[in-house]
Amino acid sequence: MDVTRNGTLGLGMMVAGTLGFVPTALPSSTFAGVVGGIILVVAAALLTAGTYLIGTDVTGRAV
Numbered sequence: 001m002d003v004t005r006n007g008t009l010g011l012g013m014m015v016a017g018t019l020g021f022v023p024t025a026l027p028s029s030t031f032a033g034v035v036g037g038i039i040l041v042v043a044a045a046l047l048t049a050g051t052y053l054i055g056t057d058v059t060g061r062a063v
Contacts, residue, residue, distance in 0.1 A: 003057065010053025017047030 003011075020043025023029060024036045031039055 006053050007057035010050040010057065013046045013050030013053065015050075017043045017045070017050055019043075020046060 020039060024031050024039055029036070
């Protein structure tokens with residue numbers, strides 16, 4: 001399987017998005033309220049965009 005530049009970028013975005021959930025998910029988290037919400041929105045956007053890039057990184061019909 002050949003991974004293109006978009007696939008590599010998508011993988012990096014997925015890792016960054018997944019790691020973005022960690023600070024707000026910990027029980028001793030100091031991120032609450034607006035800051036925690038912003039972090040979650042950014043993490044979800046990164047994860048979604050990364051998943052899209054990986055899913056469309058094939059020739060032919062996207063999975």
